[in-house]
Amino acid sequence: MANFIADNIPADLPLSPKVKALRKAYEDSKTKLGDYTRENARYRTRDVSQVGEIKARYSTPALEDAKAELKTLEIEAVRESKALPNKEVFLGTVQTKIDEYDRIVSALETLVKQAHSVFSEAVTEELVPMGLKAAKAAQKCLDAWKVAEAAAVSAREALERNGALFTWCASAGSVETLPLEGASAGNNAEYWELSEDGRLTTEAATELGFAGIGLVEGLVVMPAPVVDEQAEAEAEFWRTHKPRIHAAKSEGYGDNWEH
Structure with a gap:
């Protein structure tokens, strides 16, 4: 019930200042999650398996780019008879960002769920006073309608x-x-x-x-x-x-x- 209420609130519902603040906190948490995932999308690991494949395959754009860059550096090093770049260090930096992305997204999603839950509970707690307020407004409108009808x-x-x-x-x-x-x-x-x-x-x-x-x-x-x-x-x-x-x-x- 709470989830349904939080996701389907009428625009004219007379929310209290407290509930309005909780709704803003919830919306801000969603915005923060959306901004982070959009700005760091290259660190998100995706399932790139094709239909019919038995084993799932995953790919991360940032890691694929790093591997391509590492390959270019290795070819250049061999051409010039230089030492190969440290693979673990080179790819490790990117892998750290990937792990960080997963952890931050998980934390932000948890914050969104928590804000959503608090907001939903607050709306539920105020259903009676908001309903009574809407009922009073409806009665006032009915009285005005009767006058206008007459x-x-x-x-x-x-x-x-x-x-x-x-x-x-x-x-x-x-x-x-x-x-x-x-x-x-x-x-x-x-x-x-x-x-x-x-x-x-x-x-x-x-x-x-x-x-x-x-x-x-x-x-x-x-x-x-x-x-x-x-x-x-x-x-x-x-x-x-x-x-x-x-x-x-x-x-x-x-x-x-x-x-």
């Missing part, structure tokens, strides 16, 4: 009431509510929109359902029944459409189409 409902009712008054005026008393009032999809009052001169825009009139209603001039941008020009054009096409008929003649069938 205000929204009241504003919507006022919008629909004034929209109905506008509709009565725009239709010269023939319609007393918003055109879509009672429709399953709602009255679309939220589409209300005025032009710069204060009149209802044509787009809003269409969404609100004023299509087909005779409107008083001066209240809507387009003071006439709102029509769907594309739908009317399509209806006119089908009204005048004449299907093509293939007429068969005794001399055979040919491209003889009438329209």
Whole structure:
């Protein structure tokens, strides 16, 4: 449980200063480990075994480089008839760094685990006070939401009431509510929109359902029944459409189409 908590803390969780300090210590320990392993990666021993090999093989970049350099020095010494460099001393220096790397990484990993454990335990110990604080904040938000909801409902009712008054005026008393009032999809009052001169825009009139209603001039941008020009054009096409008929003649069938 503790490990899960430490690795999945919400960003807005109200941590105490103490826990925040422990989290920073944990994060700093991880950063220190990451920096050291990155800066000294050439001293890390890697498994370089290939698939199918029976015995594992290991390689360290720093040691391989040292061996290559030693080989070059040995060739040069032989060429000049000089004494060979001391292999144990030459490679021993690198091996010391490799051993040091393993020891330091092991120690840093232990520090990370310890910091992680302390941090996790501290978070667990404060679950109750943090939970109570979050519960109080949630209640405050709920109260504010209820006030906002009531205000929204009241504003919507006022919008629909004034929209109905506008509709009565725009239709010269023939319609007393918003055109879509009672429709399953709602009255679309939220589409209300005025032009710069204060009149209802044509787009809003269409969404609100004023299509087909005779409107008083001066209240809507387009003071006439709102029509769907594309739908009317399509209806006119089908009204005048004449299907093509293939007429068969005794001399055979040919491209003889009438329209």
